[in-house]
Amino acid sequence: MSAGVPLTAEHVLEFPGGYTRTTGPVIGRFLTELREGRLMGVRTAGGRVLVPPLEYDPETGEPVTDEWVRVGPAGTVLTWAWVESPRPSHPLDRPFAWALVRPDGADTALVHAVDAGNVKSMRTGMRVRPDFVPGPERRGHIRDIRAFVPEVTRIVSPIRTRYRVSAGKALTRFLEGVAEGVFIGGRCDTCAKVYVPYRVSCPECGGVIAEEVNLPDTGTITTFAINNLPDPRAPEVPFVSAYVLLDGADIPMITLVGGVPAHEVRQGMRVRAVWVPPEERGMSMSNVKWFAPTGEPDAEVSR
Amino acid sequence: MRDVAVVAFAQTAHTAEDQGLSEPELILPVIQEVREKAGTRDFGFTCSGSCDYLAGAPFSFVSALDALGAWPPISESHVEMDAAWALYEAWVRLQHGDVDTALVYGFGKSSQTDVRELMTLQLDPYYLEPLGLDQVSFAALQARAYLERTGRAESDLAEVAARSRRSGRDNPYALDLPEVSPEDGYAVAPLRPHDIAPDTDGAAAIVLAAGDRAREMCERPAWIRGIAHRTDAHYLGGRPLDRSESAAAAALAAGVGKAPVDVAELHAQFTHEELILREALDLGPDVLVNPSGGPLAANPIMATGLIRIGEAAARIHDGTAGRAVGHAAAGPCLQHNLVTVLEG
Numbered sequence: 001m002s003a004g005v006p007l008t009a010e011h012v013l014e015f016p017g018g019y020t021r022t023t024g025p026v027i028g029r030f031l032t033e034l035r036e037g038r039l040m041g042v043r044t045a046g047g048r049v050l051v052p053p054l055e056y057d058p059e060t061g062e063p064v065t066d067e068w069v070r071v072g073p074a075g076t077v078l079t080w081a082w083v084e085s086p087r088p089s090h091p092l093d094r095p096f097a098w099a100l101v102r103p104d105g106a107d108t109a110l111v112h113a114v115d116a117g118n119v120k121s122m123r124t125g126m127r128v129r130p131d132f133v134p135g136p137e138r139r140g141h142i143r144d145i146r147a148f149v150p151e152v153t154r155i156v157s158p159i160r161t162r163y164r165v166s167a168g169k170a171l172t173r174f175l176e177g178v179a180e181g182v183f184i185g186g187r188c189d190t191c192a193k194v195y196v197p198y199r200v201s202c203p204e205c206g207g208v209i210a211e212e213v214n215l216p217d218t219g220t221i222t223t224f225a226i227n228n229l230p231d232p233r234a235p236e237v238p239f240v241s242a243y244v245l246l247d248g249a250d251i252p253m254i255t256l257v258g259g260v261p262a263h264e265v266r267q268g269m270r271v272r273a274v275w276v277p278p279e280e281r282g283m284s285m286s287n288v289k290w291f292a293p294t295g296e297p298d299a300e301v302s303r
Numbered sequence: 304m305r306d307v308a309v310v311a312f313a314q315t316a317h318t319a320e321d322q323g324l325s326e327p328e329l330i331l332p333v334i335q336e337v338r339e340k341a342g343t344r345d346f347g348f349t350c351s352g353s354c355d356y357l358a359g360a361p362f363s364f365v366s367a368l369d370a371l372g373a374w375p376p377i378s379e380s381h382v383e384m385d386a387a388w389a390l391y392e393a394w395v396r397l398q399h400g401d402v403d404t405a406l407v408y409g410f411g412k413s414s415q416t417d418v419r420e421l422m423t424l425q426l427d428p429y430y431l432e433p434l435g436l437d438q439v440s441f442a443a444l445q446a447r448a449y450l451e452r453t454g455r456a457e458s459d460l461a462e463v464a465a466r467s468r469r470s471g472r473d474n475p476y477a478l479d480l481p482e483v484s485p486e487d488g489y490a491v492a493p494l495r496p497h498d499i500a501p502d503t504d505g506a507a508a509i510v511l512a513a514g515d516r517a518r519e520m521c522e523r524p525a526w527i528r529g530i531a532h533r534t535d536a537h538y539l540g541g542r543p544l545d546r547s548e549s550a551a552a553a554a555l556a557a558g559v560g561k562a563p564v565d566v567a568e569l570h571a572q573f574t575h576e577e578l579i580l581r582e583a584l585d586l587g588p589d590v591l592v593n594p595s596g597g598p599l600a601a602n603p604i605m606a607t608g609l610i611r612i613g614e615a616a617a618r619i620h621d622g623t624a625g626r627a628v629g630h631a632a633a634g635p636c637l638q639h640n641l642v643t644v645l646e647g
Binding site: 005006007008011012013021023027031050051052054058059078079080081082083084087089090091098099100101102108109110111112113119124141142143 | 321322323356359360420423428429430431433434435436437440441443444445446447448451488489491492493494536537538539540541542544545
């Protein structure tokens with residue numbers, strides 16, 4: 001015999017056709033009811049309802065009473081374990097949970113599978129119901145319950161309505177500028193504040209804004225946010241959205257910031273608009289790809 | 304009660320793979336070692352613990368007697384349980400007073416089958432076994448119940464695994480298991496592979512002796528000052544799964560709390576079981592738990608519980624502990640617990 005390689009043989013222990021067990025009156029009644037699609041418990045002398053039923057009260061050893069109680073079928077999950085890779089012996093062939101389910105009206109819990117689809121659907125305290133296999137396939141067996149399934153707690157409502165919105169005079173004027181590569185602002189005739197995008201009245205003092213001001217495409221970041229959720233308007237994740245105070249403006253404009261790692265963006269950073277090539281421009285803010293750092297020293301940010 | 308002590312203990316260098324030994328070949332060296340340590344070949348009573356389902360052959364424990372030599376006939380018994388319960392039977396037998404020594408041994412070769420599914424066969428055959436509920440799955444149900452009651456985290460479980468593996472690497476009889484990797488995925492959530500005791504082949508033997516006979520055989524006998532076992536309801540939904548009431552009851556009956564405990568060897572086959580048992584036995588943070596690495600570092604099933612008593616006794620024998628607890632468990636989710644209190 002070669003050293004280190006044990007001589008082995010395959011060996012199977014099996015009862016061909018399965019091992020026959022008598023159920024006794026209590027377990028037999030439970031399984032018979034299960035075949036009918038009913039979940040039943042038995043009452044102990046102490047008044048507790050055992051599900052699944054036993055012939056004796058496990059707390060006292062006393063025989064249970066003859067009183068049968070219909071329970072559930074809904075119940076509450078007391079604890080659970082998630083199986084990502086089911087074994088051949090398991091009741092489901094896709095990821096599922098094992099759970100202790102206490103049917104409504106019972107004082108004990110039943111061990112069974114919960115077909116929840118996803119581990120995120122599972123939590124202790126959730127409500128579940130048995131999903132029985134079709135009547136003709138039931139045979140008086142614990143697996144006459146295919147699995148428990150979560151109770152309905154939400155529905156999905158698709159919502160989609162359509163609009164045709166007008167830009168309005170002021171925004172149209174602003175976008176005309178953007179189409180030419182210019183940010184058009186407006187100065188209030190009363191308080192002299194410069195607003196960008198261009199607008200027709202001063203929201204602060206109520207003055208009329210008649211004077212257009214062409215602003216440069218450079219400015220300073222006053223505040224910013226790093227976004228980690230994808231957005232169809234942003235080129236990548238994470239992306240940075242920032243308030244940029246254009247040079248000569250009194251009110252910052254919200255834009256994307258790019259061309260710089262998100263963690264390097266800071267208040268006071270000097271930035272310049274990156275325009276798409278003239279032949280790709282239209283009456284849209286998508287003319288501005290984003291604002292990118294100019295490399296100048298940071299500016300003072302005052303409130 | 305008659306004073307009975309653990310006077311000798313031996314175990315194999317446990318292995319993760321089949322070493323090509325039959326059961327009698329696995330047992331023989333530890334039987335020889337305890338005979339040598341006890342200074343005798345003959346015992347008033349012999350009792351073993353093993354599981355025929357591990358070998359897949361009925362009465363396979365009988366062939367294990369080949370390792371002992373059973374002729375002329377010896378007084379012998381067997382439990383289809385962890386050998387810690389064989390020790391309990393031997394302790395009871397010694398209380399009769401007509402014999403003074405007992406040999407106890409246990410053995411298990413996990414390598415021959417899939418233990419995780421084999422343990423399904425111990426479950427009630429009407430409600431649990433037909434579901435194919437495997438050992439790791441039922442343990443995971445208890446783990447979540449415990450974590451959610453106590454607010455403890457999976458990182459607390461990983462700490463138990465890391466400490467057990469470290470201690471195991473220092474124990475020449477335990478397996479050399481790698482550092483715990485936090486990136487390990489789940490086996491059955493919330494349990495990860497490092498939360499589960501490793502499949503192990505091995506055997507162990509203990510000699511018990513009463514009164515003066517114990518003092519002759521051992522310089523510092525580990526006297527059994529308390530020993531008791533208690534059982535919970537079998538069905539997992541019929542008892543509080545987030546704790547072990549039977550372990551607490553056994554500890555109370557064995558008198559664990561009557562004096563400070565220096566060291567405890569706990570039969571925790573899953574990390575959360577150690578935390579549940581610490582609570583049930585009311586072991587404070589100053590108690591050294593599983594310095595051998597425990598079952599999470601070597602789990603030759605059917606000997607694992609006996610080894611806990613042997614490891615606890617070994618610390619009395621070498622004088623590093625004055626009072627030690629050995630614990631053994633059986634059944635799903637710590638259903639059945641045996642607690643032994645040993646004193647120098």
